[in-house]
């Protein structure tokens with residue numbers, strides 16, 4: 001028995017709560033992404049660690065699917081948001097902090113002129129696509145096999161090994177999948193071919209580092225090549241930086257690879273755990289919202305909470321600049337996993353940017369695109385992830401490991417010991 005964050009006594013175990021949840025929450029969850037994970041109930045997060053109602057402690061490498069870049073409950077962020085909302089939450093009108101938050105984002109990123117805040121990555125992606133359609137008068141967009149741009153009908157897809165996009169579930173309108181032209185990632189010739197054979201392309205949208213299927217960096221010159229093709233064919237280049245933004249460096253992947261998109265979508269780390277997204281872009285595109293030519297709305301956009309969270313989180317990231325440290329931690333963690341895999345004779349493959357890397361049973365292959373991902377032994381990795389969780393390492397079943405600024409030497413040492421025991425259990 002313990003006390004939950006809202007002060008309510010919690011005497012149930014995760015199993016009790018899961019059974020109860022199934023009566024009022026479909027599948028016991030509020031996001032289908034969570035169906036695949038063990039149904040643990042967390043009571044508290046602190047720094048890089050999570051605590052469940054069963055009395056277990058975990059080192060967290062899921063970080064809420066990426067947002068908690070400062071770790072759990074960072075004191076200054078929580079205090080700044082609490083102070084801001086003490087004078088109101090939502091005005092349905094303008095307030096100074098939204099101007100400062102937009103100025104901050106523009107200043108940090110450098111390349112965009114303007115910003116529109118939203119609540120989720122899913123909806124800001126839609127705003128970007130709508131702008132691109134308005135600017136070009138065209139309907140479709142090139143997107144890449146295995147990438148994720150939210151759960152709505154025109155972006156959600158399951159992929160087969162031939163690169164076909166299939167509806168991901170019942171009720172999804174299959175016709176909307178025709179809005180995009182599926183294209184393999186890291187293959188500029190394929191993008192050129194699509195642009196030459198389709199005259200109805202408004203945009204190319206890409207995760208600048210493929211992070212929803214592996215952690216696959218762009219090959220040298222790939223993003224530059226997309227930029228050049230977008231210019232040559234007069235289509236809008238959209239970076240979906242929902243994961244990479246404020247994570248792979250303060251300026252995200254655009255800064256890391258030195259390539260400037262026309263529009264970019266941010267979410268997750270931009271507010272370090274509070275629900276905020278942003279669309280940033282060039283003035284000539286973004287002003288279409290301002291003139292009313294293109295609609296983008298939202299009751300909760302740029303709430304007091306959201307703008308306070310953006311200002312506080314980005315301010316902390318600017319002041320503390322944790323990226324070099326996170327990169328070093330991530331590299332050490334990658335090495336530790338490789339060493340433990342070798343010790344226990346597990347054919348694990350580790351790759352990707354240290355702040356969000358990927359572990360798989362890839363059969364020894366380096367992953368270059370989604371077809372390589374589909375060839376991995378995903379059920380075996382999911383089983384390994386459950387073993388890691390049993391040993392106090394909270395990770396996603398799909399192979400991504402996120403690092404936060406709160407991960408320190410103590411977490412690395414504990415992780416080493418836990419990974420060793422988890423791998424031994426899996427191997428044995």
Ligand code: PLP
Pocket residue numbers: 065119120121122123125148149150151207212240241242243267268
């Ligand atoms: N784009 C990318 C690259 C994402 O990873 C995600 C979420 O994981 C989204 C868009 C959708 O963001 P949200 O879940 O905030 O709607």
